[in-house]
Amino acid sequence: MDSCKFTPFGLCVKTKLLYLGKSQKWLEEEISTRSGLYVDSGYMYKILTGQRSAPKIVQTISEILELSEQDQDTA
Numbered sequence: 001m002d003s004c005k006f007t008p009f010g011l012c013v014k015t016k017l018l019y020l021g022k023s024q025k026w027l028e029e030e031i032s033t034r035s036g037l038y039v040d041s042g043y044m045y046k047i048l049t050g051q052r053s054a055p056k057i058v059q060t061i062s063e064i065l066e067l068s069e070q071d072q073d074t075a
Contacts, residue, residue, distance in 0.1 A: 009058070010048030016065045027064065035060045 006014060017027060024044060031039045039057060046052035047061075061067070 006048050007050040012067060013048060013061060013065060016067065027061065030064050031057060031060050034064065
């Protein structure tokens with residue numbers, strides 16, 4: 001079975017969401033509100049697993065979740 005694993009950035013995002021008690025859906029809505037870009041669960045999954053590179057969305061996620069520069073560099 002070949003399963004995709006989260007990148008270090010993806011794990012950081014998921015951990016921070018759990019810590020804040022927020023859902024991935026909430027994050028997707030925040031990204032859309034702040035950046036004007038549409039993000040759904042499938043696209044978010046690809047970003048968090050490293051299958052897609054989306055610098056603007058990664059930057060927006062980092063701002064929303066207040067992730068450090070080091071966390072962002074692992075994306």
